[in-house]
Amino acid sequence: MPELPEVETVVRDLRAARVTGRLIRAAVVHWHRTVSGMSPARFAALVRGRRIAAIGRRAKYIVLTLDRGLTILVHLRMTGQLRIERCGAPAGPHDRLVLKLDDGRALHFRDTRKFGRWQLLENPEIVLDRLGPEPLDPAFTAAAFARRLTGARRRLKPLLLDQSFVAGVGNIYADEALWLARLHPLRRSDTLGGAEAVRLFRAMREVLRRGIAARGTSLGTGRSNFRGLREQHGRNQERVRVFRRTGAPCPRCSTPIARLIVGQRSTHICPRCQAAPRASAGGGR
DNA sequence: GTCTATGTTTGCGG
DNA sequence: TCCGCAAACATAGA
Numbered sequence: 001m002p003e004l005p006e007v008e009t010v011v012r013d014l015r016a017a018r019v020t021g022r023l024i025r026a027a028v029v030h031w032h033r034t035v036s037g038m039s040p041a042r043f044a045a046l047v048r049g050r051r052i053a054a055i056g057r058r059a060k061y062i063v064l065t066l067d068r069g070l071t072i073l074v075h076l077r078m079t080g081q082l083r084i085e086r087c088g089a090p091a092g093p094h095d096r097l098v099l100k101l102d103d104g105r106a107l108h109f110r111d112t113r114k115f116g117r118w119q120l121l122e123n124p125e126i127v128l129d130r131l132g133p134e135p136l137d138p139a140f141t142a143a144a145f146a147r148r149l150t151g152a153r154r155r156l157k158p159l160l161l162d163q164s165f166v167a168g169v170g171n172i173y174a175d176e177a178l179w180l181a182r183l184h185p186l187r188r189s190d191t192l193g194g195a196e197a198v199r200l201f202r203a204m205r206e207v208l209r210r211g212i213a214a215r216g217t218s219l220g221t222g223r224s225n226f227r228g229l230r231e232q233h234g235r236n237q238e239r240v241r242v243f244r245r246t247g248a249p250c251p252r253c254s255t256p257i258a259r260l261i262v263g264q265r266s267t268h269i270c271p272r273c274q275a276a277p278r279a280s281a282g283g284g285r
Numbered sequence: 286g287t288c289t290a291t292g293t294t295t296g297c298g299g
Numbered sequence: 300t301c302c303g304c305a306a307a308c309a310t311a312g313a
Contacts, residue, residue, distance in 0.1 A: 002293090006292090075294085077292095078292065078293055078294095078308085078309095079292090112310070113307085115293065116293095154301065154302090163294080171291095219292070220292095222310065224311090225311095263303085264302095
């Protein structure tokens, strides 16, 4: 579930909780595959005694910069959550990894589906440099985005979800951005005119900013849905315009929202506002 | 109880 | 280059 706005919310929560500057007393790994790239024992040994010098975000990664040249990249994938507990609090049934801090608190990583990953790296750039531009980076311009769009020949929806094309957009915000820009998810990226590309750029940024302002999207009631550091759910689900609103009226024209599958992902559109590309469903092949 | 869908990413084959 | 599919897993909802 967590996309850019949700990860950003967690990062801000961690900073507000003053996790920055804390010393890691110990790491306890309850599910070995949560640590990728090295054994849990090696991870724990390398992390112990290091200070968390900075907390940041790149795409959907939480970046914990440690002292003495190591960085932890945390990826929440579908169901990962971070929570602050008292040190000594028992690990819950889905807690996969715990960092014990030097101030009596512990950072618990809860991940029901076990897809989340923690990597400890000397050179995080090796991972992070493969990602596309940050959509909210002030230096990222509509012109640069338009060039990337026309430089690819792919359908818009899978392209927005491609982390090497643009970093941090997932299924919810891709559908919301395409609706706001009035573009069909099957449109091929190289068929966009200049005005359409600018519309998509602005729409993508707008829905991401709104998502952050609402502290993320928490759909459904399950425990594995997105929550902030202290279990707070986000508010963006109240502001979502098409995602999982099949049959509800389009906020712009009242036509019922339709659901289709694009690139194996469920996709929601207004069939009237988002005109289908002509010719085949492949988008002009 | 059974069946289907799921907000992510990666790697494979065509 | 691009697309479809499967896999990594567990749970919610019908």
